[in-house]
Amino acid sequence: MIEVLIVEDDWRVSEINRRFIEKIEGYQIVGIANNGEEAKEFLEVMKPQLVLLDIYLPDMKGIELVWYIRRFFKKTDIIMITAAGEIETVQESIRGGVFDYLVKPIRFDRFKRSMENYREHLNTLSMYKKLDQKQLDQILWRKEEMNKTSYEPVLPKGIDPITLEKVVQIVGQYKENGLTAESVGVKMGASRTTARRYLEYLVSIHRLKADLLYGSIGRPERRYYPVDHS
Template sequence: MSNIRVVIAEDDLQIAEIQKRFLERIDGYELVGMAHGLQEAEDLVEVLQPELVLLDVQFPTGTGLELLRKLRSCNSAVDVILITAAKEVETLREALHGGVFDYILKPLVFERLQEALHNYQQHLQKLLAMQQLAQTDVDIVLPRHQGSQAAPTETRLPKGVDCLTLDKVKSVFAEAEGSLSAEDVGEMIGASRTTARRYLEYLVSTNEVTAEVSYGTVGRPERRYCSR
């Protein structure tokens, strides 16, 4: 899948720059425009046709929710993640009615944005992989079902295990032939043996990977892992 094209719409120049720098640290995304006003944001969406807008709520001339309604009334296919200081429940309710993909409260934390964009990537990949809908496919894609489907594997991860690194470890076993040591996996994902082993033992606990002890040629025991 090609890079996801993003427009940042934020009236505060410093916050917009922070979002830009955060976005540059996340693979799979390309910043195609930055707008500091509502009309500018609307023009960029119309001209550049991005897949995603990181949208603030409060602007000097109006609100991001007004822009959201306008985009939906024009049948714009762009997805929206709101990044805002607005903590009113009514603002969230209106954002959900407008079909936002996510709602992030300021001050923006890199890990929260990274999680949202990772989820968005997975969302697009699921849609691209579908050819004909079954109810189970709909249940996986619609956000209202993620609490019972996707959330447990992400929100209940133990301390020291994040979903992005975990996906990297899983992808190693998707392509691997035979068993691997923690050192092997660490080299493949660019992490230490200790870090790799932490993720591997988590996968053992979820029955996604099996572990066995190998004594090798010099008699030194080594724990090796293999996908089920």
């Protein structure tokens, strides 16, 4: 679970953010801070992985808290959620390493996409000890032209190219017996639902094949195998 701290002085906005988070798989709220000092206390005790941060707080600017987090909690990431869209604020947020910047009022689909992108980002980083230039470009820039692979000109929403290649590699190691979505999920550090999404996409573009294995007990299980293109 990705632990999230909400830092927002408007209780109505923080409640909306809380409800949004609870609708998205893989996230857990560990606290809601109404000002900067409360946020610092939560950071010290809970050490959340992600902070949803407003720019305007009663006792300090959100940007000040960005640099405080960068100094003392280097493993904590930040997504800005604010009504402020001024270019100077955006620029300083980017310099502070903010992962994303959401402007109020926020639509749930945009909020969800940001959370999914962040989760995919963490999954991708956890899979590799070393990255080549193409992989780094995909992580750092996430531009559409850098997300093109040999599968399709543009990948569907929710499909990360680096993770996709990792799934191909995992299944390729089990040519004889294949793997279930649950097994692939364990090996890639993701849920069975996420693994199945990638596996079914690879089947649809003929990079993998699927078959039903009928056992003596229980329902048949769907197993995935690499496709021999030789």
